[in-house]
Amino acid sequence: MNEPAARLRSLRSVALRTPDARQAAEFYEHVWGLDTVESDGGAAWLRGTGQEHHILELREAERNALGKIAFSVGTPREVDEAARRLTAAGIALVAEPGRLDRLDQAGGGYGLRFADPENRLVELSAEVEAVVPGDACGREAAPRKLAHVVLNTVDIDAACEFYTTVLGMRISDWSEHQMAFLRCNTDHHVIAFNQAEWTSVNHVAYEMPSIDHFMRGIGRLRHQGVTPLWGPGRHGPGNNTFSYFADPAGLVCEYTSEVEQVEEDAWLCRVWRRVPELSDLWGTAGPPSKDVRSHMAGIPDAGRWWEK
Structure with missing residues (x-):
């Protein structure tokens, strides 16, 4: 590629697949210090005290695996441009640009998904739903x-x-x-x-x-x-x-x-x-x-x- 597909702003979240998503969610909320923002059947989304809607997604699966890695970009237009550049470079899209709630994604937003050379799912997203910031510098020992x-x-x-x-x-x-x-x-x-x-x-x-x-x-x-x-x-x-x-x-x-x-x-x-x-x-x-x-x-x- 002559230039990158997008300008990444930050690492937004990671999704993990695990045999007991409910037990994992209980650990990350009650022991690790995250807060559950949404849960649906075999999936849960948890946040820290920072600005992201969620930083961890947990889903039921037969064995431990990576679900996806999500990065933020600035605008939906950047998502669309990333799709064009990825396609031009011969990198197939797993999910075309669009609203992420169509992909059973809590927090909404506009994004796309593709796979890296070792078949990891990568998501680029913008305009994910806002959350009320936590007290990151308060007494509670919670991840930001x-x-x-x-x-x-x-x-x-x-x-x-x-x-x-x-x-x-x-x-x-x-x-x-x-x-x-x-x-x-x-x-x-x-x-x-x-x-x-x-x-x-x-x-x-x-x-x-x-x-x-x-x-x-x-x-x-x-x-x-x-x-x-x-x-x-x-x-x-x-x-x-x-x-x-x-x-x-x-x-x-x-x-x-x-x-x-x-x-x-x-x-x-x-x-x-x-x-x-x-x-x-x-x-x-x-x-x-x-x-x-x-x-x-x-x-x-x-x-x-x-x-x-």
């Missing part, structure tokens, strides 16, 4: 927004080429040639790719408003009997705090805060060595255990669920 999604890929170079060329994302940093961190705004990364044996969800990260909210969130989970798989600590790439947990289905979810902000004209991409002192700058978490790595590997996800 979706921080990033890390995806396991069988070809990290091809994944980076697609998301930078087609979606205009920029690579902020590398963790050797094992992980790539991509941004679409000033956040250091909203997507990261991890070279792996199969395609799957590695983890989903939720941003807390401050390091105090981050630590109090960890404390609340401990009182619920949920202890970290790894963390708390602070990563080198992105300079963000981290604490990883497993939801009832075994999918990895992360609390994070203080994600590094990129000054576009001054930023230089770096390559970080994969050593404990750079994976955790605090030195509190140590290297990830075999159990953590097993959870983050997930199960093979061939995608294209919408054709089944």
